[in-house]
Amino acid sequence: DCWFYSPNTIALISGQTGKLMYVMHNSEYPLSCFALFENGPCLIADANFDILMVKLKGFFQNAKANKIESRGTRYQYCDFLVKVGTVTMGPSARGISVEVEYCPCVIANDCWNLLMEFMQSFMGNHTPGIPSVFGAKHDSIYSPADTMVQYMELFNKIRKQQQVPVAGIR
Protein backbone atom coordinates (compact mmCIF):
# COMPACT_ATOMS: atom_id res chain seq x y z
CA ASP A 1 0.00 0.00 0.00
CA CYS A 2 1.30 3.43 -0.80
CA TRP A 3 -0.06 6.86 -0.20
CA PHE A 4 1.25 10.36 0.37
CA TYR A 5 2.43 11.80 3.61
CA SER A 6 3.83 15.17 4.53
CA PRO A 7 5.59 16.25 7.69
CA ASN A 8 6.09 19.95 7.33
CA THR A 9 7.38 22.71 9.49
CA ILE A 10 7.15 26.47 9.81
CA ALA A 11 9.79 28.29 11.80
CA LEU A 12 8.89 31.31 13.91
CA ILE A 13 10.93 33.61 16.10
CA SER A 14 9.43 34.72 19.37
CA GLY A 15 9.34 38.48 19.82
CA GLN A 16 9.43 37.96 23.60
CA THR A 17 12.36 35.60 23.95
CA GLY A 18 14.12 35.62 20.58
CA LYS A 19 13.83 31.86 20.58
CA LEU A 20 13.07 29.84 17.50
CA MET A 21 9.82 27.88 17.62
CA TYR A 22 8.77 25.30 15.08
CA VAL A 23 5.14 24.53 14.33
CA MET A 24 4.84 21.21 12.58
CA HIS A 25 2.17 19.01 11.09
CA ASN A 26 2.34 15.40 9.98
CA SER A 27 -0.28 13.67 7.87
CA GLU A 28 0.34 10.54 9.94
CA TYR A 29 -1.34 12.43 12.81
CA PRO A 30 -3.88 14.53 10.94
CA LEU A 31 -5.69 15.87 13.99
CA SER A 32 -2.57 17.02 15.79
CA CYS A 33 -0.23 19.94 15.71
CA PHE A 34 3.31 19.85 17.11
CA ALA A 35 5.09 22.91 18.49
CA LEU A 36 8.68 22.68 19.59
CA PHE A 37 11.78 24.53 20.61
CA GLU A 38 15.24 23.23 19.74
CA ASN A 39 16.55 21.41 22.87
CA GLY A 40 13.26 22.33 24.48
CA PRO A 41 9.83 20.83 25.03
CA CYS A 42 7.71 19.53 22.18
CA LEU A 43 4.03 20.23 22.71
CA ILE A 44 1.45 17.97 21.09
CA ALA A 45 -1.86 19.79 20.64
CA ASP A 46 -5.03 19.43 18.63
CA ALA A 47 -5.67 21.33 15.40
CA ASN A 48 -7.05 24.39 17.25
CA PHE A 49 -3.46 25.27 18.10
CA ASP A 50 -3.17 26.72 14.59
CA ILE A 51 -6.07 29.06 15.38
CA LEU A 52 -4.32 30.12 18.59
CA MET A 53 -1.15 30.85 16.61
CA VAL A 54 -3.15 33.23 14.42
CA LYS A 55 -4.17 35.10 17.59
CA LEU A 56 -0.55 35.15 18.72
CA LYS A 57 0.92 36.26 15.42
CA GLY A 58 1.73 39.70 16.78
CA PHE A 59 4.24 38.10 19.12
CA PHE A 60 6.10 36.11 16.48
CA GLN A 61 7.76 36.77 13.20
CA ASN A 62 8.48 34.28 10.44
CA ALA A 63 12.07 33.12 10.39
CA LYS A 64 13.95 33.47 7.13
CA ALA A 65 13.32 30.66 4.63
CA ASN A 66 10.80 29.35 6.99
CA LYS A 67 8.62 26.69 5.43
CA ILE A 68 10.10 23.30 4.71
CA GLU A 69 8.35 20.00 4.08
CA SER A 70 8.79 16.42 3.00
CA ARG A 71 6.27 14.79 0.73
CA GLY A 72 6.31 11.32 -0.74
CA THR A 73 5.21 7.75 -0.50
CA ARG A 74 4.49 5.50 2.40
CA TYR A 75 5.33 1.82 2.20
CA GLN A 76 4.28 -0.95 4.55
CA TYR A 77 6.52 -4.00 4.65
CA CYS A 78 5.35 -6.53 7.26
CA ASP A 79 5.87 -4.74 10.58
CA PHE A 80 7.90 -1.93 9.07
CA LEU A 81 6.77 1.41 7.75
CA VAL A 82 9.08 3.18 5.30
CA LYS A 83 8.40 6.69 4.07
CA VAL A 84 10.52 8.15 1.32
CA GLY A 85 9.98 11.82 0.57
CA THR A 86 11.41 14.76 -1.29
CA VAL A 87 12.30 17.60 1.02
CA THR A 88 11.32 20.96 -0.44
CA MET A 89 11.87 24.49 0.72
CA GLY A 90 9.47 26.66 -1.20
CA PRO A 91 9.70 25.71 -4.85
CA SER A 92 13.09 24.02 -4.69
CA ALA A 93 13.88 20.42 -3.85
CA ARG A 94 16.66 20.18 -1.31
CA GLY A 95 17.04 16.52 -0.47
CA ILE A 96 15.46 13.20 0.31
CA SER A 97 14.17 11.98 3.63
CA VAL A 98 13.75 8.36 4.61
CA GLU A 99 11.74 7.51 7.70
CA VAL A 100 11.75 3.95 9.01
CA GLU A 101 9.46 2.75 11.74
CA TYR A 102 9.19 -0.64 13.40
CA CYS A 103 5.56 -0.64 14.48
CA PRO A 104 5.21 -3.33 17.17
CA CYS A 105 7.82 -1.82 19.46
CA VAL A 106 7.53 1.34 21.57
CA ILE A 107 10.89 1.25 23.35
CA ALA A 108 13.72 2.45 21.14
CA ASN A 109 16.45 0.43 22.80
CA ASP A 110 14.63 -2.84 22.32
CA CYS A 111 14.49 -2.69 18.55
CA TRP A 112 17.31 -0.42 17.44
CA ASN A 113 19.48 -3.32 16.28
CA LEU A 114 16.62 -4.79 14.27
CA LEU A 115 15.89 -1.41 12.69
CA MET A 116 19.53 -0.97 11.79
CA GLU A 117 19.71 -4.40 10.16
CA PHE A 118 16.56 -3.66 8.17
CA MET A 119 17.86 -0.28 7.04
CA GLN A 120 21.23 -1.69 6.02
CA SER A 121 19.43 -4.10 3.68
CA PHE A 122 18.37 -1.23 1.44
CA MET A 123 20.40 1.78 2.59
CA GLY A 124 23.83 0.21 2.95
CA ASN A 125 26.34 2.87 3.93
CA HIS A 126 23.69 5.52 4.34
CA THR A 127 22.30 3.81 7.43
CA PRO A 128 22.37 6.38 10.23
CA GLY A 129 23.47 5.96 13.82
CA ILE A 130 20.97 5.96 16.69
CA PRO A 131 19.05 9.27 16.66
CA SER A 132 20.09 11.80 19.29
CA VAL A 133 16.48 12.23 20.40
CA PHE A 134 16.91 9.04 22.42
CA GLY A 135 19.89 10.51 24.25
CA ALA A 136 19.61 9.50 27.85
CA LYS A 137 16.16 8.01 27.59
CA HIS A 138 16.72 4.77 25.66
CA ASP A 139 14.11 2.96 27.69
CA SER A 140 11.25 5.42 27.69
CA ILE A 141 8.15 4.96 25.56
CA TYR A 142 8.37 6.36 22.06
CA SER A 143 6.05 9.23 21.22
CA PRO A 144 5.13 11.02 17.98
CA ALA A 145 6.96 14.04 19.41
CA ASP A 146 10.21 12.05 19.04
CA THR A 147 9.48 11.67 15.32
CA MET A 148 8.85 15.38 14.91
CA VAL A 149 12.07 16.30 16.74
CA GLN A 150 14.01 14.13 14.29
CA TYR A 151 12.33 15.80 11.32
CA MET A 152 13.13 19.22 12.79
CA GLU A 153 16.80 18.24 13.09
CA LEU A 154 16.84 16.84 9.56
CA PHE A 155 15.15 19.92 8.13
CA ASN A 156 17.56 22.20 9.96
CA LYS A 157 20.49 20.27 8.54
CA ILE A 158 19.08 20.59 5.05
CA ARG A 159 18.28 24.27 5.57
CA LYS A 160 21.88 24.98 6.50
CA GLN A 161 23.29 23.15 3.48
CA GLN A 162 24.33 25.16 0.49
CA GLN A 163 21.95 24.75 -2.40
CA VAL A 164 23.40 22.16 -4.83
CA PRO A 165 24.15 23.73 -8.24
CA VAL A 166 22.22 22.04 -11.06
CA ALA A 167 25.38 20.68 -12.69
CA GLY A 168 26.35 18.84 -9.50
CA ILE A 169 23.22 16.68 -9.10
CA ARG A 170 23.75 12.98 -9.53
Next chain:
Amino acid sequence: ASPFVLRARRSMDKSGMPWHLRYLGQPEIGDKNRHALVRNCVDIATSDNLTDFLVEMGFRMDHEFVAKGHVFRKGIMKIVVYKIFRILMPGNTESIEPLSLSYLVELNVVAPAGQDVVSDDMRNFAEQLKPLVHLEKIDPKRLM
Protein backbone atom coordinates in the same frame (compact mmCIF):
# COMPACT_ATOMS: atom_id res chain seq x y z
CA ALA B 1 -1.71 47.23 26.12
CA SER B 2 -3.48 44.52 28.03
CA PRO B 3 -1.45 41.32 28.40
CA PHE B 4 -2.26 38.25 26.35
CA VAL B 5 -3.87 35.78 28.73
CA LEU B 6 -4.06 32.01 28.32
CA ARG B 7 -5.65 29.58 30.73
CA ALA B 8 -4.16 26.12 31.30
CA ARG B 9 -6.18 23.52 33.12
CA ARG B 10 -5.77 19.88 34.06
CA SER B 11 -7.81 17.26 35.80
CA MET B 12 -6.62 16.35 39.27
CA ASP B 13 -8.71 13.26 39.68
CA LYS B 14 -8.26 11.63 36.28
CA SER B 15 -4.68 10.85 35.33
CA GLY B 16 -3.54 10.65 31.72
CA MET B 17 -6.11 13.13 30.41
CA PRO B 18 -4.88 15.90 28.11
CA TRP B 19 -4.36 19.36 29.51
CA HIS B 20 -6.78 22.03 28.38
CA LEU B 21 -5.60 25.35 27.02
CA ARG B 22 -8.06 28.17 26.52
CA TYR B 23 -7.88 31.59 24.98
CA LEU B 24 -10.68 34.04 25.82
CA GLY B 25 -10.94 37.24 23.82
CA GLN B 26 -12.26 40.61 24.89
CA PRO B 27 -16.01 40.90 25.50
CA GLU B 28 -17.81 41.46 22.22
CA ILE B 29 -19.17 44.86 21.25
CA GLY B 30 -22.92 45.28 21.64
CA ASP B 31 -22.54 43.36 24.82
CA LYS B 32 -24.43 45.76 27.08
CA ASN B 33 -27.83 44.55 25.90
CA ARG B 34 -27.03 40.88 26.16
CA HIS B 35 -27.85 38.96 29.29
CA ALA B 36 -24.61 37.03 29.32
CA LEU B 37 -20.98 37.89 28.76
CA VAL B 38 -19.93 36.88 25.25
CA ARG B 39 -16.30 36.30 24.33
CA ASN B 40 -14.41 34.65 21.51
CA CYS B 41 -13.05 31.32 22.70
CA VAL B 42 -10.40 28.90 21.42
CA ASP B 43 -10.06 25.55 23.21
CA ILE B 44 -7.04 23.34 22.66
CA ALA B 45 -6.22 19.93 24.13
CA THR B 46 -2.50 19.46 24.73
CA SER B 47 0.14 17.10 26.07
CA ASP B 48 1.14 17.40 29.71
CA ASN B 49 4.25 19.56 29.15
CA LEU B 50 2.01 22.57 28.53
CA THR B 51 3.30 24.77 31.36
CA ASP B 52 6.96 24.21 30.43
CA PHE B 53 6.08 25.01 26.86
CA LEU B 54 4.23 28.23 27.72
CA VAL B 55 7.22 29.44 29.75
CA GLU B 56 9.50 28.66 26.79
CA MET B 57 7.16 30.73 24.59
CA GLY B 58 7.64 33.70 26.89
CA PHE B 59 4.57 33.46 29.12
CA ARG B 60 4.83 33.72 32.87
CA MET B 61 2.41 32.33 35.42
CA ASP B 62 0.07 34.91 36.83
CA HIS B 63 -1.86 32.80 39.28
CA GLU B 64 -2.97 29.25 39.90
CA PHE B 65 -5.71 27.65 41.94
CA VAL B 66 -7.48 24.37 42.53
CA ALA B 67 -11.22 24.04 41.92
CA LYS B 68 -13.21 21.23 43.47
CA GLY B 69 -16.89 20.73 42.90
CA HIS B 70 -19.53 19.46 40.53
CA VAL B 71 -20.45 19.95 36.90
CA PHE B 72 -24.07 19.88 35.76
CA ARG B 73 -25.31 20.01 32.19
CA LYS B 74 -28.56 21.12 30.61
CA GLY B 75 -28.29 20.79 26.85
CA ILE B 76 -25.31 22.92 25.87
CA MET B 77 -25.40 24.83 29.14
CA LYS B 78 -22.85 23.91 31.73
CA ILE B 79 -23.30 24.80 35.40
CA VAL B 80 -20.27 24.42 37.62
CA VAL B 81 -20.57 24.63 41.40
CA TYR B 82 -17.13 24.73 42.95
CA LYS B 83 -14.94 25.90 45.76
CA ILE B 84 -11.72 27.71 44.96
CA PHE B 85 -8.60 26.68 46.85
CA ARG B 86 -5.48 28.75 47.21
CA ILE B 87 -2.23 26.87 46.53
CA LEU B 88 0.18 27.53 49.41
CA MET B 89 3.39 26.51 47.62
CA PRO B 90 3.65 27.14 43.86
CA GLY B 91 3.04 24.00 41.86
CA ASN B 92 2.19 21.90 44.92
CA THR B 93 -1.45 20.87 44.75
CA GLU B 94 -1.24 18.79 47.90
CA SER B 95 -1.16 21.75 50.27
CA ILE B 96 -4.14 23.95 49.57
CA GLU B 97 -6.61 25.97 51.58
CA PRO B 98 -10.09 27.18 50.65
CA LEU B 99 -10.26 30.79 49.53
CA SER B 100 -13.67 31.14 51.17
CA LEU B 101 -16.34 28.95 52.71
CA SER B 102 -18.73 29.64 49.82
CA TYR B 103 -19.12 27.88 46.51
CA LEU B 104 -18.96 29.73 43.25
CA VAL B 105 -21.75 29.01 40.77
CA GLU B 106 -20.88 29.54 37.14
CA LEU B 107 -23.17 29.15 34.14
CA ASN B 108 -21.45 29.01 30.78
CA VAL B 109 -22.01 27.86 27.25
CA VAL B 110 -19.60 27.27 24.39
CA ALA B 111 -21.48 27.86 21.15
CA PRO B 112 -20.62 28.52 17.50
CA ALA B 113 -19.93 32.16 16.65
CA GLY B 114 -22.96 34.37 16.16
CA GLN B 115 -25.42 32.34 18.20
CA ASP B 116 -26.11 35.11 20.66
CA VAL B 117 -29.62 33.86 21.34
CA VAL B 118 -28.14 31.34 23.80
CA SER B 119 -27.76 34.23 26.22
CA ASP B 120 -31.56 34.40 26.43
CA ASP B 121 -31.71 30.68 27.27
CA MET B 122 -29.09 31.29 29.92
CA ARG B 123 -31.05 34.15 31.44
CA ASN B 124 -34.20 32.00 31.49
CA PHE B 125 -32.35 29.23 33.27
CA ALA B 126 -30.79 31.68 35.71
CA GLU B 127 -34.28 32.90 36.62
CA GLN B 128 -35.18 29.35 37.66
CA LEU B 129 -32.32 29.25 40.13
CA LYS B 130 -33.61 32.26 42.07
CA PRO B 131 -33.79 32.75 45.06
CA LEU B 132 -31.33 29.91 45.74
CA VAL B 133 -28.67 31.54 43.58
CA HIS B 134 -28.66 34.98 42.08
CA LEU B 135 -26.63 34.76 38.86
CA GLU B 136 -25.46 37.98 37.29
CA LYS B 137 -23.44 38.90 34.27
CA ILE B 138 -19.93 39.86 35.28
CA ASP B 139 -17.88 42.72 33.91
CA PRO B 140 -14.33 41.38 33.49
CA LYS B 141 -12.89 44.88 33.32
CA ARG B 142 -14.02 45.53 36.86
CA LEU B 143 -12.06 42.51 38.05
CA MET B 144 -8.75 43.18 36.28
